[in-house]
Amino acid sequence: MNNEFIFEIIERIKSSNIQEIEIIAGDFQLRVKQNIAPKEVPVQTANIQQPAIQQPVITEEKKAEEKKYHVIKSPLVGTFYRAPAPGAPPFVEEGDMVSKGQVVCIIEALKVMNEIESDVDGKVVKILVENGQPVEYGQELMYIEV
Structure with a gap:
């Protein structure tokens, strides 16, 4: 050749x-x-609408709850547990009175059980996370009525 x-x-x-x-x-x-590039499709920018970005909806009710109640937030990423062991009664239930320093839940992170304490005296109004669910840093765990 x-x-x-x-x-x-x-x-x-x-x-x-x-x-x-x-x-x-x-x-x-x-x-x-040979590398054949895909054919470019002409774009008509006049008729293209950008999709609306969903902003978190903060209702007046949620704002009122935040002002009315003290919020206990997760100090770390992990798994939320309401009780000290499987089958044991939960640390707190909705409607229970809690004291400052009382353990209200556990967050497991890296096989370490971290006790989360209430930082106020008051009544547990709402528990926002289900037992065994993953939680993020800063996620709201429960509302306490001071």
Whole structure:
């Protein structure tokens, strides 16, 4: 095979939609690949509307609850537990009175059980997380009426 033949093959592949060709003749091997970019679709920007980004809805009720109640938030990422052990009674129930420093739940992180204490005296109004559910840093766990 001569160089002229090879260049002719390359030129013909360039002007076609062929992505790959391989020629084997005795001891001679030739493989040519070409990357064909996808055809661009014309975009009409006049009729395209950006999707609306969902903003968290903060209702007046939620704002009132935040002002009315003290919020206990998760100090770390982990798994929320209401009781010290499976089958044991929960630390607190909705309606229970709690004292400052009283354990209200456990958050397990990296196999360490972290006791979460109330930082106010008051009544547990609402527990916002189900037992065994993952929680994020700063996530609201419960409301305490001071």
